[in-house]
Structures are given as structure tokens and as C-alpha cells.
Amino acid sequence: MDTTDRVADLDRTKLLAARYRAATARPYLASALYSLTAVPSTRVPTMGVDRHWRCYVRPEFVAATPVPELAGVWIHEVSHLLRDHHGRADRLPAARRADPLRVNIAQDCEINDDLVADGLDLPSGAVLPAAFDLPEGLLFEEYLPRLPQIHRRTDCGSGAHGHPADWEDGTAAGGVTGVEADALRRATAEAIRAHQRSRGSVPGGWRRWAERILEPTVDWRTVLAGAVREAVAWASGAADYTYRRPSRRSASLPRVVLPSLRRPVPRVAVVIDTSGSMGEDDLAAALAEVTGVLRQVGVGGERLTVLACDADVQAASRVTSAEQVELAGGGGTDMRAGVRAALSSPARPQVVVVLTDGHTPWPDEPVSARLVAALIGPDAPAPPPWVEPVRVGEVVRGASADRDPG
Numbered sequence: 001m002d003t004t005d006r007v008a009d010l011d012r013t014k015l016l017a018a019r020y021r022a023a024t025a026r027p028y029l030a031s032a033l034y035s036l037t038a039v040p041s042t043r044v045p046t047m048g049v050d051r052h053w054r055c056y057v058r059p060e061f062v063a064a065t066p067v068p069e070l071a072g073v074w075i076h077e078v079s080h081l082l083r084d085h086h087g088r089a090d091r092l093p094a095a096r097r098a099d100p101l102r103v104n105i106a107q108d109c110e111i112n113d114d115l116v117a118d119g120l121d122l123p124s125g126a127v128l129p130a131a132f133d134l135p136e137g138l139l140f141e142e143y144l145p146r147l148p149q150i151h152r153r154t155d156c157g158s159g160a161h162g163h164p165a166d167w168e169d170g171t172a173a174g175g176v177t178g179v180e181a182d183a184l185r186r187a188t189a190e191a192i193r194a195h196q197r198s199r200g201s202v203p204g205g206w207r208r209w210a211e212r213i214l215e216p217t218v219d220w221r222t223v224l225a226g227a228v229r230e231a232v233a234w235a236s237g238a239a240d241y242t243y244r245r246p247s248r249r250s251a252s253l254p255r256v257v258l259p260s261l262r263r264p265v266p267r268v269a270v271v272i273d274t275s276g277s278m279g280e281d282d283l284a285a286a287l288a289e290v291t292g293v294l295r296q297v298g299v300g301g302e303r304l305t306v307l308a309c310d311a312d313v314q315a316a317s318r319v320t321s322a323e324q325v326e327l328a329g330g331g332g333t334d335m336r337a338g339v340r341a342a343l344s345s346p347a348r349p350q351v352v353v354v355l356t357d358g359h360t361p362w363p364d365e366p367v368s369a370r371l372v373a374a375l376i377g378p379d380a381p382a383p384p385p386w387v388e389p390v391r392v393g394e395v396v397r398g399a400s401a402d403r404d405p406g
Helices: 003-008 012-025 027-033 059-064 067-082 085-090 100-117 140-146 178-199 204-214 220-236 248-252 280-296 335-344
Strands: 037-040 047-049 054-057 240-242 260-262 268-273 304-309 351-356 370-376 388-392
Touching (some): 012 059, 027 067, 027 178, 067 100, 067 178, 100 204, 178 204, 220 280, 220 370, 220 388, 268 280, 268 335, 280 304, 280 351, 304 335
Parallel strands (some): 037 054, 268 304, 268 351
Antiparallel strands (some): 240 260
């Protein structure tokens, strides 16, 4: 039988009946489910999605899978798109996203434990965190570094891990646009909220996802950049007199040299919390933002000191950029040591930025420099009132056997 005949053998009635079952069982997902375009393919292993909300379906997989399990796979695939897995995968460090199929395994762990807890049927061999001795309820960004060496392969397509698969159409024509996808996510979140109010039966994972979509948020990068710029401007405002460049008023006073005012570029120290409790991705993102803003305002490497600190200060020369951050766990957490070391250095800074999860002692009284705390994580405790806090958001949360849903 050639490829055309095998595609023609797709049991569309069964496939669409499974989607109807999924939409009926989880009505708040109906709009998203019916936005998927079914595309028969003999090259896709089971089912998969691209970035444009096309769902590729292997006819043999449909024929061999019962309708209740097919309904679960429909929800699995649309979950990749609703949780913006491909967008989140694009934001991973290059080393983390180098193996897209490993990323896919981590994403399946994030999705499938929620689906099983919700009572949905999945094909045998569905990827679950328990298979790797990992806890439930984590994000794929948290599962990814914890996964052991994996020889099993699974491919849900570019709508999951972000890399186009060879069985995808390869164009955006006829698919869902990025703006439409964002609208679908918001509409689904609003449907979840309405369903929760009327029936109270929405699983916790979807409720939390909807809250994150609907709650008004301020980009932490904008807030952090503003705080760093304002602190640098404050320090730069300490004008001083200099005779290196005489005042233009000297021309009106013969034989008198008047000094001119100068606005010095401040020195800045960045203290990095390298204790074991810190998240590497968030820390690297925050450091990249800080150093980027400092470069924009003219604070280059010669006026910037970066200190790695857990319970004590490590050699500052080891960390000069976000790419060089190494989290040394083995010690406690005391950012006072980093602040003291920064202020006692010969190149004493006027601004100190501390990147930390907040679980640290702080100086007992205000220090002589402007002190900004970039607090990483939702549970970071507030610092004393003389420390300017900026809450750095976490990585966005959502959110191969022959017959698995990935």
C-alpha cells in the first residue's frame, strides 16, 4: 500500500469523535481543541503539533488507539500549545535546548502528571515523572536538568520543543497566528475561571495556569532596568569640581582658573547569591539584564565588579558575565559578606546590586552605597526598608514507545 492509500485510510470519524469527547469532558478547552487543524501524515510517529496549531495524525495510530485514549492525546497536544511550550523552549539557554527531544520528554512530564491526576486516559507508555523518580507538579524547565540519560525518543513537534520536525508543513499558511494563539490562551483561561465559578471542578494545574494568564503583570525586566538606571543616576548626581577641564567662565577672569563641574560615572558591584537554593536560569537572566543596563548607561567592565557569594565571597574574577555563572552549592547564604567585601574594596562602588532568593541576612543598618536587591522567586522574603527590592519573575509557568502521546 502506498503513502496515498495509507493517508486515505485515516478514520476521521473516530479521530473527530475523540476530539468531541475531549471537548465535552473538558468544555473549557473546547475553543482551543477546535482550533487545531488535523493533518494526516504517515511520517509522524503518533500525533504532534506545529507552532501554527496544526495537529499531525498517523492513521495507524488512530486505528490502534481507543477513543478515550485518543481524547487524552488531543488534550495532551493542545496543552503543549496552550502552555506555550515552544515559546518557553526558545528562551532556554542554548545548551539546554540543544537536544529538542529531551526537552520534549521534560514537557511531557509537566503535562501528563496533570492529565492523569485529572482522570484522563492516556496510551500505555505515556511519559510520567515517576518513570524517572521525579516528583509531580514541576515545570518542564525544572524537569529538564533533573532527567537522567534518556535513550527513549519522543517528538510532539515544533509546537512543543520548538524545532521543526521533518513531517511538518513548514509554512504558516492557514495556521493560527501568534496573536490568535495569545487570544486563544486568554479565552481558555477565562473559560476556566467561569467553569470554576459555576461548577468548581477545574483541576488545580489548569486553575493556576489560568490565574497566571489573567492576572495583570509587570515585566520584571523593565522594573529591574528602571531600578538600576535610577540608582546609577542617583550616584552620578554627586557632582564634583575638577581643574582638568577649566570652567568656561575663566575667560572673563584673567589670571584666574575656575574649576568646572563634572558628573562622575559611578562604580557598581553586583553580588551574586551562589548558594544551592538559587535557580540557574533565573539568576543568569537577572545578571544579563543588570549587566546589559549598566553597559547602556556607560558602566563598563572597568567600573563593574561581580562577586560570587554564598556564606562567604568567592573570587570575583571568576564571574564576569551571565554565561560564566556557576552555582556553587556547598555553603550557606549570607549576602552581608558580599556587600561588605564590595564596599571595602579599593574600587569602592556607589551602587550595589544583589541577586538573591532573599533567604539571607541583610546589613543591620543602611550602607553607604545605594543597595538594590533583585529578589528571585515568588517566595523571596522582603529585605529591610533601606534595601530597594525588585521581584524577578520565575521562568514562565504553564505552565518513545510506539503508542505514547508525545
